[in-house]
Amino acid sequence: MAYLTSEPVALGPLLESVQSPSRGGVACFLGTVRNHHGGREVLRLDYSAYAPMAEAELARIVAEAESRWDVAVAVRHRIGSLEIGDAAVAVAVAAGHRDESFVACRFVIEEVKRRVPIWKKEYFADGTVEWVGAAGQRGSGAVV
């Protein structure tokens, strides 16, 4: 149960956890906080989660990916206050065949965005603060 973390997220530990001598390809994705959204300058983001459900959904996504493809999956999502450039989410998928690693990595990040109860509050340079998606915006921010 360490899919959510308030510590910085990096690919290194995820790579180490999925690599093995029989798996020759690792596809990864790192989503970081961008300095703009909808044409406005963003200063920082606060991520919050319904933590027990987020952990459960992330575990289900990993299990689904590992049952659909012959892959090993690692994923982490950071919560708390993030600065521009900070990594919010990291995914690493190791496979014997690179096609599977790419397909499964894409699946994981899409499902994370679609299913995991995480929200982000954007702090704009103009002083406004908005929950992403709350006012009919398209969900955006770090992973885009």
Added chain:
Amino acid sequence: MAYLTSEPVALGPLLESVQSPSRGGVACFLGTVRNHHGGREVLRLDYSAYAPMAEAELARIVAEAESRWDVAVAVRHRIGSLEIGDAAVAVAVAAGHRDESFVACRFVIEEVKRRVPIWKKEYFADGTVEWVGAAGQRGSGAVV
């Protein structure tokens, strides 16, 4: 001219070279040496290259990806003697939108395999030594 290297290859330096505050998604691929090929146990691989052409092709692939999509691309390919688990090739692609980062990352690794003059010699546990692809084998090994 640092696409080929005889030093260990890792994603970290590539990530740093492509990330920027305006690019929120980075897709990566790491191809490592597997311990098997065609049902036989592999002990290690020797990679060699037609270095000036390999550098030129890698530069062309990067330029093509960066002109087709709004992305920043980094790629490294190791040559020399590699052990099981060593990374042979690493690709990192940063983009404003994750779809572009995945598509461009996949493009780069496919073109690397298709166009870059690099060869590998496999040393099998049974004592045999073979050039991959030379005897009508499918090219395989690290990236699969």
Added chain:
Amino acid sequence: MRVLLFASYAETLGFDSVEMTLDSPATVGDALERLRGLPGGENLPPRPLCALNLSQATVNDPLSGGDELAVLPPLAGG
């Protein structure tokens, strides 16, 4: 049963957790109707995303005493 609110919904209603007692049999929809009667509750969308005991739920799902119902604003992870 306990009802949890998150992010913009918690701000709109001014709380993030409330103990709620509904006449049985009750559904997720009944709990949402009760929330809509509270100050700020009129801002909830017609069909908000809900989770019952950590799994996604629909308005017709039945509720019982020990349940945890979460009302979830549009997800924005990643």
Added chain:
Amino acid sequence: MRVLLFASYAETLGFDSVEMTLDSPATVGDALERLRGLPGGENLPPRPLCALNLSQATVNDPLSGGDELAVLPPLAGG
């Protein structure tokens, strides 16, 4: 002009670089024919991948004095 061989082709012919003089006008195909006449050259495939001055070439491409022609076994990078 210089002809370079790599990997399995260099092993098959026993050298990785040779200076070659061909009657002009000459093509990539002429250089390949000359290679095929050398010991081990009969093992070259009918249409090996070739590069002329670092770009992929075809058998009909013309050659001139300062050219670098490389004969490339099936690529196996990655």
